[in-house]
Amino acid sequence: MNESLINFYGRDFFVNQHVLTPRPETEQLIDEVLNLAGKPYLPGIKSAPRVLPKNPYILDVGTGSGCIAITLRLMLKNARIQATDISKDALEIAQKNAKKFGVDDPHLFIISNLLENVKFTPENTPDLIVANLPYVDKNWDWVKPETLKSDPDLALYAEDGGLELIKKLIDEAEKYQIKYLILEADPCQHQALETYAESKNYHLKTTNGFILTFYRKYDTI
Numbered sequence: 001m002n003e004s005l006i007n008f009y010g011r012d013f014f015v016n017q018h019v020l021t022p023r024p025e026t027e028q029l030i031d032e033v034l035n036l037a038g039k040p041y042l043p044g045i046k047s048a049p050r051v052l053p054k055n056p057y058i059l060d061v062g063t064g065s066g067c068i069a070i071t072l073r074l075m076l077k078n079a080r081i082q083a084t085d086i087s088k089d090a091l092e093i094a095q096k097n098a099k100k101f102g103v104d105d106p107h108l109f110i111i112s113n114l115l116e117n118v119k120f121t122p123e124n125t126p127d128l129i130v131a132n133l134p135y136v137d138k139n140w141d142w143v144k145p146e147t148l149k150s151d152p153d154l155a156l157y158a159e160d161g162g163l164e165l166i167k168k169l170i171d172e173a174e175k176y177q178i179k180y181l182i183l184e185a186d187p188c189q190h191q192a193l194e195t196y197a198e199s200k201n202y203h204l205k206t207t208n209g210f211i212l213t214f215y216r217k218y219d220t221i
């Protein structure tokens with residue numbers, strides 16, 4: 001098993017052939033969560049007003065190496081964090097990373113196809129879902145194969161122009177009335193995603209590089 005270390009948001013995470021190598025564009029997803037939590041993400045930057053509860057429950061879907069969930073666990077002490085992935089091999093690396101950073105939470109990772117194995121009750125519904133799910137369309141001829149060669153197909157590709165899994169997640173979020181969604185997609189997909197999300201009662205709040213932040217139409221921001 002060929003493991004190496006990759007920096008994400010200032011911390012070195014283990015990666016191997018079963019997980020996506022964390023990308024710099026995903027770091028802006030963390031910035032957006034901190035924004036909703038009312039925390040400054042750079043020294044000297046004034047924080048936005050907090051819109052998440054004081055002790056938010058945040059679910060990371062498609063956690064891979066665990067870089068998003070573990071970074072949030074370490075940065076948002078009051079938050080409850082959970083993370084899912086469909087790949088058992090990926091979750092083994094995520095667990096190894098959790099251990100590396102002293103995150104000792106037996107309930108942090110759940111093996112699940114999207115939200116399938118997450119138990120929802122009125123008291124147990126995430127305030128925010130974050131996800132960097134696979135969004136590459138196999139037909140994109142402008143993606144250089146060498147930039148993706150160390151990443152597993154399961155972490156990269158999706159049908160329906162790359163949007164199949166993200167759209168399914170939006171459907172599931174609507175079903176469980178999740179208030180906020182922070183999603184990563186290629187900028188060329190943002191317009192299509194905004195239209196789809198709108199049809200499922202999610203309004204676009206902001207875009208930041210590859211990252212889109214949505215809120216549910218019936219909730220105030």
Ligand SMILES: C[S@@+](CC[C@H](N)C(=O)[O-])C[C@H]1O[C@@H](n2cnc3c(N)ncnc32)[C@H](O)[C@@H]1O
Pocket residue numbers: 019020021022023026061062063064065066067068084085086087090112113114132133134135154155156165
């Ligand atoms: C693009 S990678 C992102 C990994 C990590 N979150 C990051 O940002 O570096 C997508 C992850 O989603 C997982 N995945 C693919 N299909 C899934 C599904 N149906 N349900 C849950 N996870 C899935 C893959 O195994 C992979 O770990």
